[in-house]
Amino acid sequence: MLRFELTDHLLIDAQEAYLNQGTAGGARTADQVRMLRRAYRGMAASFNRRQERDPKGALQDGRIVTIRSQILDPYGAHAWPKRSARMLLGISLAAPSHLPDTQCRKGGPTYRALDPESYVAVLADGPPQEREFGEMLMLVAYLDLVRTMQLVWIGREQDAGAALTAFHRQTGDLTDWSAVNADYAELLAEKCRSIGT
Amino acid sequence: MSVTSEFVKEAVAIPAAGPDVELLRKAAQLLARTEVADAVTQALNADGRSLRELQRDTGLDPAFVSRLARGEKLQGGTVASLAQIALALDKTLHISIE
Numbered sequence: 001m002l003r004f005e006l007t008d009h010l011l012i013d014a015q016e017a018y019l020n021q022g023t024a025g026g027a028r029t030a031d032q033v034r035m036l037r038r039a040y041r042g043m044a045a046s047f048n049r050r051q052e053r054d055p056k057g058a059l060q061d062g063r064i065v066t067i068r069s070q071i072l073d074p075y076g077a078h079a080w081p082k083r084s085a086r087m088l089l090g091i092s093l094a095a096p097s098h099l100p101d102t103q104c105r106k107g108g109p110t111y112r113a114l115d116p117e118s119y120v121a122v123l124a125d126g127p128p129q130e131r132e133f134g135e136m137l138m139l140v141a142y143l144d145l146v147r148t149m150q151l152v153w154i155g156r157e158q159d160a161g162a163a164l165t166a167f168h169r170q171t172g173d174l175t176d177w178s179a180v181n182a183d184y185a186e187l188l189a190e191k192c193r194s195i196g197t
Numbered sequence: 198m199s200v201t202s203e204f205v206k207e208a209v210a211i212p213a214a215g216p217d218v219e220l221l222r223k224a225a226q227l228l229a230r231t232e233v234a235d236a237v238t239q240a241l242n243a244d245g246r247s248l249r250e251l252q253r254d255t256g257l258d259p260a261f262v263s264r265l266a267r268g269e270k271l272q273g274g275t276v277a278s279l280a281q282i283a284l285a286l287d288k289t290l291h292i293s294i295e
Binding site for chain 2: 028031032035036038039042043046050054057086087089125126130132133
């Protein structure tokens with residue numbers, strides 16, 4: 001079952017980076033980060049609570065094919081839009097960043113082969129006509145092995161590219177997830193050790 | 198990250214001019230639309246009747262209910278609207294701030 005979580009320390013880092021610009025604009029953006037983070041913290045709690053309350057009707061995972069068919073497709077299998085998943089209506093799956101095709105160890109499988117459905121994508125707070133925080137975007141990392149959608153960055157749209165680059169740096173090009181989700185990092189390492197040995 | 202240090206950072210992040218009520222309103226709108234959509238969809242799923250049947254039985258406007266369930270931005274999506282839907286479906290409305 002899909003869970004939605006906030007990676008608070010990374011989001012607070014982003015908030016601080018704007019504040020440290022020492023400008024009125026930076027302070028304003030830091031405040032937007034703070035409020036959007038609070039709103040999503042509430043929405044994530046609500047999403048997770050409803051998922052647990054109704055496991056049969058819950059969204060099972062955050063794979064691209066699932067998001068497209070059950071949330072973004074207006075003529076999907078469900079007569080009603082999947083409840084609680086409104087927060088994913090602003091997700092952009094046009095060019096998601098997947099785990100790399102580099103080997104997890106010498107002679108071993110690639111990271112993508114270990115978890116082919118995981119990705120990093122951009123998320124806005126709804127479709128364009130519905131956004132409350134118009135210029136603000138977020139980065140989410142979907143981790144299929146633990147079925148968790150992690151919110152890892154909030155900031156201005158113009159900074160999203162730089163944020164994605166920084167996130168690649170923080171995660172060793174999406175291979176070291178220890179700073180984002182320790183359980184996932186351990187599962188990935190375990191799969192790397194066990195496959196092909 | 199300790200709760201204390203997060204609290205300090207939250208406090209520091211408030212600009213010198215004071216808290217921005219407009220930002221608070223935006224975040225609240227976002228949260229409210231999601232919560233309303235969730236509550237209405239869950240109630241409709243549990244009830245099982247179509248919107249047409251609900252209109253026939255209770256007088257609820259199908260377009261309005263549908264927009265609430267989709268979480269669309271609209272005027273009038275208030276607690277009273279939720280209470281109206283709850284009453285029409287013979288349910289109760291619970292509100293809490295946790």
